[in-house]
Amino acid sequence: MDNSNSSQNTLVSVRNLTFSRGNNKIFDDISLDFERGKITAIMGPSGTGKTTLLKLIGGQLYPEQGTITVDGQNVHRLRRKELYELRKRMGMLFQSGALLTDMNVYDNVAFPLREHTHLTESMIRSLVLMKLQAVGLRGAHQLMPNELSGGMARRVAMARAIALDPMMILYDEPFTGQDPISMGVLVLLIKALNETLGLTSIIVSHDVQETAQIADYIYVISNGKVVDHGTPAQIEQSSSEWVQQFMKGAADGPVHFHYPAKEYVDDLLSTGKRY
Amino acid sequence: MMQFFQRLGASTRTSFTKLGRATYFLLQTLSGILSVLPRPRLLMNQLFSVGVLSFLIITISGLFVGMVLGLQGFYILSDFGAEESLGIMVAASLVRELGPVVTALLFAGRAGSALTAEIGLMKATEQLSGMEMMAIDPIRRIISPRFLAGFISMPLLASLFSAIGIIGGQLVGTGLLGVDDGAYWSQMQNQIDFYDDIINGVIKSIIFGFVTSWIALFEGYDAIPTSEGVSRATTRTVVNSAFSILGLDFILTALMFGDD
Ligand SMILES: Nc1ncnc2c1ncn2[C@@H]1O[C@H](COP(=O)(O)OP(=O)(O)OP(=O)(O)O)[C@@H](O)[C@H]1O
Ligand SMILES: [Mg+2]
Numbered sequence: 001m002d003n004s005n006s007s008q009n010t011l012v013s014v015r016n017l018t019f020s021r022g023n024n025k026i027f028d029d030i031s032l033d034f035e036r037g038k039i040t041a042i043m044g045p046s047g048t049g050k051t052t053l054l055k056l057i058g059g060q061l062y063p064e065q066g067t068i069t070v071d072g073q074n075v076h077r078l079r080r081k082e083l084y085e086l087r088k089r090m091g092m093l094f095q096s097g098a099l100l101t102d103m104n105v106y107d108n109v110a111f112p113l114r115e116h117t118h119l120t121e122s123m124i125r126s127l128v129l130m131k132l133q134a135v136g137l138r139g140a141h142q143l144m145p146n147e148l149s150g151g152m153a154r155r156v157a158m159a160r161a162i163a164l165d166p167m168m169i170l171y172d173e174p175f176t177g178q179d180p181i182s183m184g185v186l187v188l189l190i191k192a193l194n195e196t197l198g199l200t201s202i203i204v205s206h207d208v209q210e211t212a213q214i215a216d217y218i219y220v221i222s223n224g225k226v227v228d229h230g231t232p233a234q235i236e237q238s239s240s241e242w243v244q245q246f247m248k249g250a251a252d253g254p255v256h257f258h259y260p261a262k263e264y265v266d267d268l269l270s271t272g273k274r275y
Numbered sequence: 276m277m278q279f280f281q282r283l284g285a286s287t288r289t290s291f292t293k294l295g296r297a298t299y300f301l302l303q304t305l306s307g308i309l310s311v312l313p314r315p316r317l318l319m320n321q322l323f324s325v326g327v328l329s330f331l332i333i334t335i336s337g338l339f340v341g342m343v344l345g346l347q348g349f350y351i352l353s354d355f356g357a358e359e360s361l362g363i364m365v366a367a368s369l370v371r372e373l374g375p376v377v378t379a380l381l382f383a384g385r386a387g388s389a390l391t392a393e394i395g396l397m398k399a400t401e402q403l404s405g406m407e408m409m410a411i412d413p414i415r416r417i418i419s420p421r422f423l424a425g426f427i428s429m430p431l432l433a434s435l436f437s438a439i440g441i442i443g444g445q446l447v448g449t450g451l452l453g454v455d456d457g458a459y460w461s462q463m464q465n466q467i468d469f470y471d472d473i474i475n476g477v478i479k480s481i482i483f484g485f486v487t488s489w490i491a492l493f494e495g496y497d498a499i500p501t502s503e504g505v506s507r508a509t510t511r512t513v514v515n516s517a518f519s520i521l522g523l524d525f526i527l528t529a530l531m532f533g534d535d
Binding site for chain 2: 058060090098100116
C-alpha cells in the first residue's frame, strides 16, 4: 500500500492513525488520503469505526498516535478558535441526523446561517428554501423533527450540512432508510454538489452499488486496517477474497459477521457465569 | 480490608475527577455568559421556561406555607399573649429561611430536573456534537443562557414566595384567627430589617440559584448518553441540589445571623 506521499491535491490526509476505545483497538496505524474535489467512499463492516474516523477528522475525538490534516492544518493541534473556523468549512451529516428537536425543519436549516452570518431574514429564507428544495423537502419546512421519518430527518440534516456552502462534507450513511427514489435523488445530489460547487465529499456507506456509482475512490477498512483501496473498477477487480465477499455481500467467506467473541460452544457451555 | 481501601480510593478518585470536570465546566459556562449578553432573545426564552413556568408552583406553595406559618405561629404566640407579633414571626421565617430554601428545593425539582433531562437528551441524540461540528459552541449557545436564567430567576422566585407567604399568613392570622390587621403589618415593618433580613435572604437565594443551576446543567452535560444515564443524572440533580441547598443554608445562616 503506497499512500505515504501526499500530493498537493490532498484535502484531508490521515497519517499513521492509531485509536482505541478501551482495549478495543479501532485503528491500527492506518493512512488514508482524500483528494480535493473528489468523492471518496469509506466502506467496511458495521462497527469497524467509520463513524469514529469521521469524528476524528472533525476533531471531536483525539487520536492516540498519528496526525490528521485538513487543508494543510493539523486538526488536533489547532486552537479552539481555529478548529471552529475550520469546522465552518466542513459539513457533517450525522448518522442519526442530530437535528435540534426544539426547532422545526426550517429553523434547523436556518440555524447555522443565523449563528454564523449576518444575512437578513429574507436572504436566509431563500437560502433555506433552496437547500430544502434540493433534498425534496421544501413542503415539509414547518414540521418538527419528531414528525419526520428517519429518512426525511437525514435529508433535512443534509440540507443543514450544505447550508453554509462548505468546502467539504462528511456524509455518515446518507442512503440508509431512503426509498429507491429518494436514494437515487440523493446520489445525484451528492454528485451534483461535488461537480457544481467543487466540494470534496467523504461518504461512509454500506450501499455498495450506489456508492460505487458516484465514488471516485474507495477505501475498504476492516479490523483497524485498510484492506484495499482504489477506484471502483479496481475494487471490483480486487484480488482480495475479503473484498470480493464484502462487495458482493456473500454470507460465506473470510469476513466475520460477528463481533469478536470466544467460541460459541464455550460461551453456551459456561453456564452460571453472568455477563 | 485491602479491597475496601482500594474501592474507597477508586471512588474518591472518581469523585475528584468529577469535581474537576464540574469546575472546568463552570468556568466555561461563566465565560460563555459574555456571549449571551448581546443576544437577549436567548436569555428571554430561557427565563420563560426556567422562571416563568415555575411561577405557579412557587405561588401556590408560598401561599400554603404562609398559611401554615400563620396557624402554627398563632397557637404558640397566643400562649404568651403575643399574637400581635404574628407578622414578625411569619415574615422573618419566610424571608430568612423558608423563602430561599423551599424555593430552591422546588426549583431543583421543577426546573433543575427539566434542565438535566433536556441537556442529557440533547447529548444522547448527538445534538450537542452536531452543534460542535457546525462550529457552534454548545456551552455558549445552550448552557450559558440557561445558567444565567436560573441565576436570575431564583432570587425573584424566592421573593415572590416570601411575599405570597406573608399574605397567606395574614389571611389566616387576621382573617381567620382575629389578629389585628394593623398590628400584623406595623410590627413586621418595625422589626424586619432591610439589610439583616431581606438582603441576607436574597443573598442566600442568589447562591442557591448559582449552585442549583450549576448542578442541573453539569449533570445533564456529563450524563451517560443513554436513557438510563439521563434518568440517573436527573435523580442526581434533585438529590445533590437538595443536599447542597440544605448544607449551604446551615453555613450561610451561621455566618449571617450568628453574631447578634
Ligand atoms: N462511545 C463509545 N465508547 C466505547 N466504544 C465505542 C463508542 N463508540 C463506538 N465504540 C466502538 O467503536 C467501534 C466503532 O464504532 P463506529 O460507530 O465508528 O462504527 P461504524 O463503523 O460507524 O459502524 P456502523 O456502520 O454500524 O455505523 C465499535 O466497535 C463500537 O463498539
Ligand atoms: Mg457508523
